[in-house]
Amino acid sequence: MDGQYGDSTRSVKAVASEHVPGSPVAPQPVSAATFHLSADEAAGLDTYGRSGNPTWRQLESALAELEGATAALTFASGMAAITAALRVLAKPGTKLVVPADGYYQVRRYASEYLAPQGVTVVEASAEQMCEASADADVVLAESPANPGLDVVDLYRLAMQCRRRGAILVVDNTTATPLGQQPLSLGADVVVASATKALSGHSDLVAGYVASSRADLMSALERERLLAGAVLGGFEAWLVLRSLGTxxxxxxxxxxxxxxxxxxxxxxxxxxxxxxxxxxxxxxxxxxxxxxxxxxxxxxxxxxxxxxxxxxxxxxxxxxxxxxxxxxxxxxxxxxxxxxxxxxxxxxxxxxxxxxxxxxxxxxxxxx
CATH class of the missing domain: 3.90.1150.10 (Aspartate Aminotransferase, domain 1)
Structure with a gap:
């Protein structure tokens, strides 16, 4: 039945708490830097606020459900999510295609940080994206592109990347998972700013990555832990609270x-x-x-x-x-x-x- 739900039902269902008698209906924020340690060091419990937070996990579960992914990871901003994905995927010696008509900060990051590290960076408009990606290792597409609102043929691009073994990352910020689901069209990874329509009240900054590839998500989780671009527990709760509407x-x-x-x-x-x-x-x-x-x-x-x-x-x-x-x-x-x-x-x-x-x-x- 899930696939037949409308957008508002999907939104409410994604943030719903477990139906446990006596428990709160609304999600509760957990703002903590440290947690009580267990004598069992392999227990997998939360220990420190940079490595885990219950509010993150509830928000990440909701985002994964909306994007049609098996997992999602939250970040301190949309750019933190995008740059983490690019650091993990675009290694020295690889060719990366980024949108020429997309968010300008992404182009700046690619040219100012990745290119000096030995990544070949190519800029391509939405119209040129498929042609420019013919021999790329990693492709970052933004559709609709911000700010010109041109649209990339994501299925065609995904099939092209899949034939070559390239990784396709799609910035889904402008469309939101309520407007399109790039993973269902063949993309490997979705990145987005939750600052925008998902949180929707112009009062916080947040981002996320979603994917059904366990290998990529594991690498991204390690990158987040080491780089430290984590979302605060209170901000995670605000996004979670906003997702319902x-x-x-x-x-x-x-x-x-x-x-x-x-x-x-x-x-x-x-x-x-x-x-x-x-x-x-x-x-x-x-x-x-x-x-x-x-x-x-x-x-x-x-x-x-x-x-x-x-x-x-x-x-x-x-x-x-x-x-x-x-x-x-x-x-x-x-x-x-x-x-x-x-x-x-x-x-x-x-x-x-x-x-x-x-x-x-x-x-x-x-x-």
Whole structure:
């Protein structure tokens, strides 16, 4: 029956506590640096806060269930999760492909840290990803790509990697496991920032890795232990607490994104719109084949930076901030961070406001 559940049911079920009479229904946080030691050193009990925490394990179980994985590991941030995966997989002498049109910090990490260690780093856009990965050892794909929202054909890329024995890592942050499941399409590893839509309240930073390959997860767990990029127990509890409403929130965010994209597509002040759910979007066909929902992000190009600033200033609902996935609709002009986009390019992250209110607000702000 699990495969027939809707998103909200899956979200609630993933965080449900065991049905033990007298126990709390809601998950409880465990914030501890040290634990009482057992005389049996092989007992496998928690000993120290960098190596294990009960709240981590409950959150990791929920994330693994949502991603369709056998295991998940939490990290202190999305970048901590991604860089841990790359350190484990991209060894000196290997060829690594990273998104040219994805999150810019990943490219910086690959060029500033991995390349000097002897890793051949190749940058490829979503459109070029399959061709560029033909002889790669490790491929990191981000789909939909942030911020341009182009989509990678993950099944095609996964089959190509599998034929060669390459490892495919997919950044599932923008889609979330409620929008797509890369592991079911053939990916080896999923990485994501739980800072965004899964926690959804713009009040914490967290990341995770999920996979059904025990060898990779064991190596990643060892890397986390030694590098120390662990998630605090309280933050883990906040993510766990938020996951229960992720289905509801993401459904509204996707609904708002689709409605806003339709309005923006025909607005005279808008030069271009990207949203995988738009029938005329270049990525629509591939997105329909592999995505259950098209996400809560819309990319829009206005005349210039001043037009983006005016949009926010004239709006009663829009918030100027970076990151995405929160309950408030936010606007981020991406050129300020160095993305290869025009000065008037903005990524709009849709919140959970009422759809009609939001569309009307943005329309009058553009007038």
């Amino acid at each position: 992720a289905g509801l929130r993401f459904e509204r965010q996707c609904q708002n994104a689709a409605a806003l994209a339709v309005m923006l597509h025909t607005h005279p002040a808008v030069r271009a719109v990207r949203y995988p759910g738009l029938p005329g979007d270049p990525a629509h066909g591939v997105a329909c084949a592999q995505m259950k929902r098209f996400g809560g992000l819309v990319a829009v190009e206005l005349a210039d930076a001043a037009a983006v600033e005016a949009l926010v200033r004239r709006s009663a609902l829009l918030v100027a901030s970076t990151s995405f996935g929160g309950i408030h609709t936010s606007v981020d002009r991406r050129a300020r961070w160095g993305d290869a986009v025009s000065e008037g390019f903005a990524r709009i992250s849709l919140g959970i406001e009422d759809t009609d209110d939001l569309v009307a607000d943005v329309e009058q702000a553009l007038a």
